[in-house]
Each structure stands twice: as C-alpha cells, then as structure tokens.
Amino acid sequence: MIVTAGAPEPLGLRLGEGGANIAVFSETAERIDLCLFDAAGAREIARLTLPGRTGPVFHGFVPGLQAGALYGLRAYGPYAPERGLYFNPRKLLLDPFALELDAPARLHASFFPDSPEDSAAFAPKAKACAPQPAPARRNGIPWRDTIIYEAHVRGFTKLLQDVPEKLRGTFAGLAHPAAIAHLQKLGVTALELLPCAAGLDERHLHELGLSNYWGYNPVAPLAPDPRLAPGGWAEVREAVAALQAAGLEVLIDVVFNHSAEGDGHGPLISLRGLDNPAYYRLYRQNPAAYINDAGCGNILRADHPAVIRLTMDALRAWAIYGGVDGFRFDLMTTLGRRADGFDPHAPLFAALAQDPALRGLKLIAEPWDLGPGGYQIGAFPANWGEWNDRYRDAARKFWRGDSGMIGDLATRLAGSADLFAGKKPPSRSINFVTAHDGFTLADLVSYAHKHNEANGEANRDGTDANYSWNNGIEGETADATILAARRRDQRALLATLIFSRGTPMLSMGAEFGQSQRGNNNAYAQDNEISWLDWAGGDPRLLAFAMRALALRRAIPAFTDEHFLTGAARDDGPADVEWWGVDGPLRASEQWQGARHFLGAVFTVGDSRAALLLNAGSAPVARALPHRAGKRWRLALDSQTEDGAPIPTSRIVVAARSAAVFVEDVARPPRKTGAKRARS
16 A cells, blocks of 8 residues: 655544545654554554654555544654653554544553553554534523533433433433433533543553543543444534534533543553653653643643644534534643643633634633642633632531631622632632532532542542531431431522522532432442432422522522622612621621521612521521512522422521522502492
C-alpha cells in the first residue's frame, strides 16, 4: 500500500475523497507509523510510516481507506524516562483525535512501560468514521430559568423497567420517552451528564475487580465511550436531539485536566507515547516526575498549543457531532494554569471566547484543583457558571444545627455576592447541596460518617468533611420516627436549594430519596449502589420536588439577575429584608451565635415572596412585613410530605422545616348579612 505525503491538517485520521488523511502531532518523535488491523481488531495487517512532516506534525494520505477501518499508532524515538521521553514502538497508541473506538478500553498488563510485551492485541483501536453534524436544535434557555439535573448516562436508566433492556444504560435509553417524561415531570431544564468520552480504569481498580463508573479517567476525548453509546456519534446525536425536542438542554461533563495514563508507572496508551513533554506538565528539574494538581497522577499542559488544540477539537466534536448545549469542566483551575500558576486570562479561555461553535454555549467551571492556589471560585470569565461549594457547605451546616451559620447562609441564599458581584450575575452561581461526588441527599441525613468499604480502600477514600448527620441512628433503620425525620430534612434541604438566588443543581436521585448505603465516593460502583433505584424511589419526595420547582418558575423574586442590596426604596420595600425569630435582622449581634431561624423576603417589582427556614427544634411564629391591599399566602410547606400547604391564617414555620409565602392581592371582606339588613 502506497502512502503519499498528505496534509498536516486536520489532526487525527479523517476520511476524504479516495481515502483518509492522517496527521499526528509530536515535537519529539523521530517517526510515526500508522497500523491497520483486520475487522476484528486482532491482527495487524499493515504498518505504514507517515512520509510527510510539517513542523511537529507527521502526516500521510492512505488511498482506499474506508469508514470502519481499525487503526492505531506506533511512535519511535528515545525511551528515556529521566528526560520525560517514553517512545516504545511495542506499544500501540490511540490517536488522541480518534472519533470512535472499536470497543471499550480495557486495561492490560502489556500497556505498562515496564512490560516487554507488544500491546496491539489488547489495546483499543480507533475506527475511521465521518460523523454527520447534528441539526441546530438548541433551546437557548436563559441562565435565570435554568434548573440543572446532574445524572449518569448508564446509572439513570439501568434499572428503569419501562426502557427496553438492550437500551438501558446508554444514550438511546436516555432518549427513551420514559426517561424523558420523568425529567419533564420533575421540571428541570438541563441534563448535566457525567463524562461520556471514552475512558480507562485505574490500575488499582482493575486489580480489585472494579471499574471506573463515573468516567473521570479519559483516554480518547473526541470519542463517545462505547459502553454508553454503542452506536457511536449517531446514537449521541439522536439522543441529544430527542432531549432537546422535549425542551431540555444537554450539558456534558468533560475532563481535560488529566488523562488515564497517570504517573510514570501508568499505562502507555496515547499521549505519553506520542509526546510526553508536550502534553503533560513535568517538573523542570526532574522531567521524570509529573506535576499532580488533579490528584490523578498527571495534569495536562493546558497552555501548550497541542493541549489547547486537543481540548478545542474535542469540545467542537461534542458540540457539532453531538449537538450538546454546553459543558461542565472538571477541575477547571488546572486548565487555567501556566508554569507559574493560575491565570484568569489563560490561552484556553481566550480560545473558547472566540470560537464560533462554542462561545454561545453554557460553560460551567468546577473552580478548583488540588494544586497551589487551586481554589479560584469567582475568577472565571463573566459568562461562565461556577460550581459553588460554599453554598453546599453553608446549607448543610445550617440544617445540621451548627451555630453561627445564618450570616453565611443569607449570603448564599442571596446569590453569593461576596464571590460573584461585579463579575457575573447570580445565575452563574451553580448552587448544590449534593452532587455525584459525596453523599446523596438521603445519605446526607442518614449517615454521620462515610462508609466506603465497597471501594476496596479500607474506607480511606472520599472526603471526611461531609457536614452530615444521621437523625439518631447511623444508616439503615426501620424506626418510623427517624425515617420521617430524614424525609423532613431532605425536603427542607431541597426547598433551601430551589428557592435560593442562583442556578440550582439537583443530583440524580435527590428527588427519589436515593441512597448509596453511605458511600460518599461511589466512582467505582457500577452496580445497584449507584444506579437510580426507580422501583424503590419515594413518590412523596418526588411530588415535593415537582411542587417546589414549579413554584420557583412562577415567582420572579426567586430568579432575578440582580444582586441584593437590602437598601430601602422610596417607592416600595427593599429588594431583600432579613428576619430572625425576634424580628428584622439589623444589628450585627443579631446575626451571631446559636440562631437557627432565618427568613428572607425578596421583592422584584410586583413579585414578593418569603423563604422562611427553621432548623430549630421548636416551631416559630413570625410576622412578615405588611403592605396595604396585600396578604401573605402559604405556597409551600416542607413539614408536609408533598409540600402542600396546610390552610392557615398564621405565619408559623414548624420545627426543622422550610416554608414559602407569596404576597397576593388581599381579597375584600365578605359582606355577610348586608342583604337581610336592607330588606
């Protein structure tokens, strides 16, 4: 087979008229071979040296190569780990720009640098393909109206009996009418999916017989994981289109801070074998060692043109071929790092801001990593959303009963002006109480300590800073009183989240009372521990969540895009009035100490509503500011199982509960007996 020089663009293998062009970036390789395999991927049938080279790009054109062809790469050069070089032609490498894999990537001993075995028989193969662009169906839901539901493609439908078994746990299952109907009924507007790109299990999980369920260990960022999308890009595209047709947006969690190759002892499967110093951030004094700000063994060198190109091409693939509406970036601080630390004007931010396929999408940062100066909440571009863990901690501590929390909680309820004012609107604060990482909502109020024994690390993994409580008994119980208290606390937490300024994010199963048996790091649990338990879900909690979300959508006072000042206005009330047990909170000492009641009255134009939170053990009767011709109406009460308000003319908040009151026009008094008097 004769290979011509081809072209240096685009990177990766791309089908064209009469064959395929292949272009591979490497500043340090001496030679790159394209290896072709039979249809089963078992036998190497051709090894073709790429004849062209333009700067750091090796390239060639293979005439006659068609869709479905399986291929890999071999790179030649020095094997000198002490210099950060890992060239080894016995290792078949994945094209970093591959658009599809022939099968899920499975870890094998031959992948590791110290193995003399050729890895081709066991390595995943890239598949030549030419995906079709997705139709332009984006709904463009404003940030202020956005309600996010964080879910896992596999876990969401794996136990959903209404979905055909062969579709469960896939994008096709996610697009099934039964799955979509639940999301619509719940009232969320955006589905944020845990990573969907092809990944690889960590070595220790392989040895334990476990797998990386969450998917935060990528190996081919432009290729959908075959376990989630066996139909490749066509399946992703059709699923996203179905969700968008139902009025939902689809956001994808993406991981560009590290790769599955880990540290120098990890597998040699793609980037490390092609150009380790270009793709990874190494210590200058010791290039054999990887900087590990992500805690996963390596971090990508996000200010290098090769990494920027890989990241941008991957995002464009998901936007163009998948049609998704946006992205959530895992450990985004890493992607803003230069050699000397985080830079809010990093090259990747500039690239995203100018890219016509990406700049109009919803972009969300997880605004931290584990490196020096890694906590950068509020430092990302103005149009970006940011996960707000300070909201999470304040809400948890308040409802746990910690002292001195009402001031911090008030700041979070009001949109976290201390973090975002002057930088971006309140809606860019992604508020959450639970997420995939940590306790579920039900476990948050059922376990005082983590129970991660199933992960095989003797309960050492996962955070200990849970700010959780168990309502009297650790874990599972049949005690009806304790179970009722746990349901009550879940409702109060949901109400707090849903009626705070900012964009609320619910984690999968929060509306059902989903438990992971106290596991707060279930990344390795691809089983019933993590899959959504549809049959065992609590329909009363679901009814409460539906009622609360519908009420949020109906009241502009909860979704306004301006930060609150608390200043009185000549023509009406202040935009927010804070209330305690004894009345308005004005003096600084009223915010201190063991206070467990907080009320907020929000006013936006004609919309006025009050959120009253009572984490104490006794009911609180509270007057609210009165306006002539107006009356307060109880709209939601978390003391009832479904949130339905109990008819009352008093403003009373039960112990350990949240209540929402809405200001309506007062009805004129009935003229009883007036007709008889005239007669």
